[in-house]
Amino acid sequence: MSRPVPPSDPLGEELDHHLAQLREERLARGDTPEEAERLARAKLGNRTTIHESVFELQPFGGAATRYFRFAARTLFRDKSVYFVAVGILALGMAMSMAMFSLTDAVLLRPLPFPKQNDLFVIWKADPLAGSHIEELAYPELGDLQQNIRSFAHAAVMPTSLYGYARVLQLPGAEPVQIESTPVSHDYFRVLGVTPALGRDFTAGDEHPGAAPVVILSDCVWRTHLGADPKIVGRMIRLNGSGHTVIGVLPPGAEFPRGAGLWIPLGVDERIVTRRGMTFLQAIARVKPGTAPEPISGEVKALFHRLAQEHPDVYSRSQQAVVTPLTEYWVGSARLHLWILLAASLLLLLASNISAANLLLSRTLSRRTEIATRLAIGAGRNQILAQLAAEGALVALLASGAGLVLAEGLIRLLVRWAPPDIPRLASASVDWDSFGFAAALAALAALACTVIPGWAATRLPLESAIREGSGRSSHSRHGNRTRNLFILAQAAVTVVLLAMAALLGTSYYALLTADTGFANRDAVSLNLQMRGPGTLSGVDPQARKAFYTRLLDRLRAAPGVSSAAAVLLRPLEGNIGWDVSYEFESEAGSRESRVLPKANYEVVTPGYFKTVGTPLLEGRDFTDHDTEETEPVVIISEPLADRIRATGHNPIGHRLRLGIGPARWSTVVGITAPARYRNVTQPGADLFVPCRQAAPPTNYVVIRGSRPVQELVSLVRRTLAEFDPSQAAGRVATLGELLDANTARHGFNMIVLTCFGICAAILAATGIYSVVAGAMAARRREIAIRIALGAERSCLVRELVARPLAFSLLGQLLGILCVVSLGAGVSDLLYGVKVTNPRLLTAVVALLFLLSFAAAWRPAWTVAGSDPKSSLRAD
């Protein structure tokens, strides 16, 4: 006997065979074929039922398939409920996953360096002089290396990226500016980066008179040098002098971000020896297994000792600041992202509560169905399994949709987010966060289908069928749960809305803040004169003459209304040229090391007019303020106020600056206050005419009636004509600089506003569904009361009172949370306090009105309905 292969549908074939035999049996008895067919089928019974009852028997697989098929049918039948629940869950999941993935990419994922937690950045602060960042000088690297035993390697680098760009001149190409960083030779050993090509710096590369060498970033090597594999050992021209390429870094290892070249720092006698030449910060790697806390203490003690050993250079109030590199790298983005993450978790919670509420009301209203099925013989477990399948299906659909949505959201956010957040572009959906969100959604969906379902199966059958959606104690219990959901949701929503309102107000304050720069259309370019050498390499006189000629030419060009030059343009970074100053009226009253500091700018005549900073009193600089004439200075309003406070007229008063020769300069003008470091940070500024100052002017600012692009190419053309070895870079209008500075605030505000709106809609739907559900359950009772002449308004009041009371209670709880936890976000706020009573009242009022409308609408409709039709419907 041969053994045929088992068929794909064994039961089907078995039944076919069975049917055929029955048919033959009937035919043998003399029935007509039609009759035989009919009788055979009758004998066998309903094939679907057979299939189903066999499926039922199979362990998991078959039964589950059947439950899910049935669940899918239920979902489609009650689309309005289930798909809204799925949508709500998916939205909440997507938003929280997207935010988590971004946070993860920026805050939690390791830096491109090995053992990142062993890396620290070191600088100093001087609380007495009110300065957060006091830079180090090169000799302090030696102090650190000799005294701190737990350092494996230490190096120094400039505190800022700007100001060190070099002009790369390649044969047959326009000269380009490339950001570069001069570093001490152990720098890459500190970071733990080994060049992909060539070698690292050695001590032999870093001494005065050493042959100039350079290490390139992967990006520069590819973009400008055609990824030449034989680049090591070749000479390239930087700032007009030849440098030997000794190495190329692996991709993604650029630090600081944006740098394209690294050159040895200690090749200038002045840098290596002078303790007063402060422009550096140290970066150190501790030996493996060293605890971070003692390091900070040791470094602090060292700098304290140094201040005593060198009282002529260091202030006694200086303190070391030791920051883990991870924190330094992420910087102020940290707080912004944590806030967004917290907000997205709240939204996830709100969406879960909302979906749970919907599912709960749906299951409660199916008690009649459940009771009927129990009555006709369905098993309790079968019904629970069925409900669980529905819950699981909702969670599954929501997870799928959420995942797709999250992926899209991440792409959108990455494109839209401010560009200065490091590592943001590497964000992608994080599977842990997906697991978390999906588990939460599954929990909510299952809990809200199975638990009420279980309660329903324990009801006395007969009463459940009769009163189905009725008035038993269980339904009251269900309503209490739903009211608690309303409370929780209102609390979460108020927190989100309050955060959104606070950030919105704060952002508005930022946008309307008087930054002191009225001309958003003024274009600025970095045009630092480059020559060989680390510091400048350009003769100051030649540089000044060059700038004068360049500006004269630009001003004379058609369509240019003004052009000027400045040392450091507004909003270029957190660190600028801060100098100490002393008024004549208080001369000698303070120790020189604790003099106050102000932002120092070197400007050409016409600068204020170009950037749009109003001159409040006195005059602008002119071409007659030269090396030979009396030294003059222009101060900003906060400084003028300090002079006025001493009873003097600021104009004509004299002050002494802690830079350059100790000369007294006369105040000739007062400008409106301007925000050079940060839009949120008002400060005091000192301006010195370029011809009387030693520091160079590095940025050209130009404004005119012509489009920005034309102005930029005009500057580039003029520059190429005067000195083809120079290049302009970092092109930006003042408007762009201002926007970039407030971009994070704007981004946060928009994201949180979206979250807030979503949460408010969810809260309103929640209340609506609770009231509408209660309405449906009490339809008969309400109809009877209307028939008996109950007042419509009375009824409505009774129906909406409880859900609204719970909502209000939740809102107050939320406000309490905001007020008590608000201190943590106050750093993010500008011009508004967390406890602003008007704003919080407005948020509560808005949400209450929304809730009221959502509750009132179904109640009013039901209370006004015709009692006859309601009663007849039963």
Next chain:
Amino acid sequence: MPEDQHPVDILQGTLNMLILQVLVQGPANGYEIARSIEQRSQDLLQVEHGSLYPALRRLETKGFIKAQWRVSPTNRRARYYALTPAGRKQVTLEHSRWRTLVQAITRVMRPAGA
């Protein structure tokens, strides 16, 4: 079919026992099992043939019978069921259980005073 008796449905829970008993004679397919039950009861027991299959699957899961695809006498592919050793033991067990049940029910159902 005897004249004075009407066909009855199979008593709940006895179908398994009947199937196992039929298979004592040797392997059979679904149709043959159903027919065998009907014939041996002289058509007094009416089997809804479809209800056999869930019972067969249940017995299979419990390990009392095993199934095999073979070619039937009418030259078609059919699934043949056969008793396993465990199934044979089960048949004796069912026999004694059935006898006890019949005796008990008969005692209860004896007409009063008889």
